[in-house]
Amino acid sequence: MKLKNVVLEIGTEEIPSRFLPPMIEELRGFAEEALESARLGFKDIQVYATPRRLVLMIGTLDECQKECVELLKGPPMSNAYDSAGNPTRAALGFAKSKNVSVDALKTMEVGEVCYVAAEVREESKATLEVLPGLLRGLISRLIFPKNMYWKDPRIRFARPIRWILALADEHVIPFRYGDVESGRMTSGHRFMGQKSIEIKSAGEFMERLYDNNVILDQEKRRQKLEAGISMLKQNFEGALKVELDPELVEENLYLVEFPIPFIGSFDERFLEIPREVLVTSMKKNQKYFAVYDKDRESRLANYFIGVSNNRPSNINTIREGNERVLQARLEDAAFFWDEDRKRPLASRVEHLKNVIYQESLGSVYDKVLQTQRLAGWLCSELGRENLVELVERAALLSKADLLTSMVFEFPELQGVMGREYALHDGEDPRVALALYEQYLPRSAADTPPTDDVGALLGLAERVHVIVSCHKAGLEPTGSQDPYALRRAARCINEIVWARNLDLDLLKVVETSALANLVEQELTEKIIFFLRQRLLIQLKEKGFEHELTLLALSVAWPRPLQTLRLLEALDAVKDEPWLQDLATSAVRVKNILQKAEETSDVFNPALAVLEAENALNGEMERLKPSVSDALEAGKWQELMVLLAELSPIVTDFFDNVMVMDPDERVRNNRLALLKRCNALFERVGDMTVLKSQGKRGDE
Template structure:
């Protein structure tokens, strides 16, 4: 069968950078699914794009669908035809319903019974015809966070669609969408090649776009940008640190990238580095340049959407815009320094944190209370306690500074800088910054003791307050970043190996709200919901560490109170499962669990033990319980598992020597209590019944 390339180009107004990558992933997946459903054989599928176009290119697409042969089962043969071989009403009705003549029915065995079948063959349609039907489905199947409508169209898309190109080889695929008819007319770069372009064949598309100054492949644009950026930085004896997020955004903002190096007055380097970086990166999409030792140089790299024409004019424009922003930043910096950070705390009374939960000033009061609880709980010394309490008092004060009002991304960072400028303890200043950490996946974690305490207090206060008011994430909606807050708590605890009761921390946080605001949900339900919420976060953390899903489920079943202990038990169990001793633990537990799981008898009367096998198991169980408890107290979960393995022999002897389910109720219950003791001992580490073990 002959093949040709297929091209679909959706020309639009500029699509937001953050929409582009997800749209291309959807386009590729949709194309793969629709081609499979329509039985069109094909080669490589590529989804490419720029801010002005989404492109689907399919190599070696078959000229026709594969034919479809369907066999539809009908009535049994003895029902379909009488003894004379004449078709009955059942056969005639079935044939009619399937659109075939009764003489075309075939007989096939299904097990021992013969049935009649209608065999229907559907010839494959030409690719042109199939693609014409697929075109609107491909476009309409794309979804965006904030779609638009335009003109009188009912269609929703990321941005208005301005042209459509659809070619199968040299032939136009004829379909319409959003009032536009697909054709072969495209457009190049908006400024460098604004004239209409005729695409004679799908295979010519990329050459023509290159000539029209459009780099359609995002990977190619990305490589061009990064190469140019590094070369320009090296020309100033500097470097640009890898920044995947910024590089991706810039890649999706341009069709033909040209990097340029601009400069600014070195006097601006007196500002904190984060202020300069935020002004360049967040607001202008510039790459900051660093010199020796990582210090910022008075220059930046911007990427224009165009060639090298008039580059000096473009550079001057970018420098002028950045100068204005940095001048504002200098003004804010100097004005904010006129007042010490501590004098701004009172102003937090005027800032609402959450309408049902009070002001930011109220939150600071709750944080101070939680820090007072965490200080002894985590064993802070007197100096660390003073630092943590001072940081709690000051941690939100930068929210009322001019700099943070203009640059919200700098909260915490400016708190640190203003604290240092006011002569606060450097550890206090660091804790003010650290209490927001981690801010995103892979971000740094607090490493000072006061910073860790304050980070935990801030996050648990937010979580408990929101859950107590019925505010929980749903689907993709998480306006208070509660998933990130819970994940941050887990990472802070695990990174420092902190041993504390999550339940007690939640109780304390809940108590900070009581009597001050009217909570909608009681403490027990809040804890139940939060325990499950944290369990979902820990599942991800443990899975990322390579721990199997059933091991994760087994350890999570013991509760979420001790996050560090949960991590340690999961690691210990995962490692122990790879060793010969695990078979002894599993066998002892499994035999005891299977027989006793439906019974609630947990007590054992030693005086009622008569058989040597049950006496031996009882004595062994007491000894192992003591050993396991010592290991558990020392958080040596590997040692506890090894101690459990020693129960294998007495459990086997018990089952070989006695019958558990005897008629005598006292004996039966006593023996079930012994087995329950074995199960309970293992359950302190994990619910081993949740493990999937192949024997």
């Protein structure tokens, strides 16, 4: 017989919603690990969470543990028996410690050494005997970002535990955690269910909760929430739309046990406040979904959708209460908006001297000036001299909004408010846009800057952060990256790729390092850090590791050219002509490696064979085109040009004895091949290309 259903429910006060999604995965992992360790077979494990309960459900659990027989190693045979074959004290002691007779000892070989061993059988216990300790252990292993402690410091949980239900089919699994005894009692919805519910069997647990308005399965709560919002949208008769922010949906799932969406509204005068302020206030403070004008998707409507955890019959009272709370929130936002605009953004820059960036790195004002200098240099380096004034102005204002009341209240609006206040002050629109776009992309799913002013400011900002933090000893270690330097490095590459900025990162870092008085050794460390982040990003894009290393060896430290070369290589790696090129390049390289000495000077007068002159002539013909393709970053065109040498190289090796007895002729031919090899290496070590292809002889 197997146990059909096992349920563990930990009933609590309301747990913060952000704690629950990771705890679901953690409890599932702990349960699988514990059952495996206890030698209990099972069919499946489900974990559910609501604000008031964390539930583990195990399906089809073995009635008892699997039998365990282990062969445990003892002392070597040479120590276990004397010369007469009698067991020594070592063998006797080992047998006694394993509770077996010395006559029952066996042997086992490890490497070339023979040991005595004891076969130990571990008693198989009934599952109902094992589960109390197992389930209690699971609860004790759960650690939340913030824990509450009881009288016993070993007892901790995110919120006070009010009840524990533990059932195996109809059997209670008895154990105690802190001062709470497990049993068969649970509680329904706080407002719409019974306070005390007796569960006769684990199989009826979920259904009984649903009868008491608790949707235990978070995915079913999600479906109900989204279906409810879809029904409410019909009230707008197609004129308005609702964006289902995935992050907000997830948060609402773990704020309620029975989601009931409702429509609310607010005064239209608040629509004069920037859209992002309204959305952030509704999302951060009230967990509301914003409603947009369908014909003008960027324009908010004066409605919102909230999610209640209370009776539908009370929905009007709930709506009115939520509208009053939102009214107060938006009054605050309107006050901040009006007060902040009384002072120009530029007037706040000087006060950044009073804001510490990092203790060993000075003030935010110092950081702004250093970023400004680097951003101006980037304009000149990239041939964007026409943008210097705009970029330097944007850099000067880049952190001024940190001192506004709105950003103090909503830190996530930095950049957004800089843009809005700059537009209000009459700053150039591209400067205003740059104040927002300097932070893009904010995440892997975000878009990069749409304008070069913001892109250059964002690049300068991130390079400065990486260099200055390395100088201060704040570089990432293991999983710790408090200043998000890995993210900064990723953003540098994303911006360079999106805006087609052919940047030499070595020069950029050296320029920033010079301004920050960073030593050469540390500069090299920073460059290596940036190279490794690029390598990881390219791997995430699906490029083969060997090809990626090849592209890096040729184009690094220019991320744009590295990506372009890699894309070109990936596109043609299996083409027959590329494999012919690789074969030719490998033959040239191999013979040069075997030569003891090679000359750098090729003398056409010593080239007496037609194949020599043909190879030299073709290289001379291709040189200008190769240089042009290289300069323009047209890597595939470059490879096509070099492939024109393949048949001529083949003919050369078929008709020319490179290692001629005459030293002058030999060295001249090696010099010719050296020039040929230099052309081939414009796209890296062809050995890698040859190994990637489907054809080509070794």
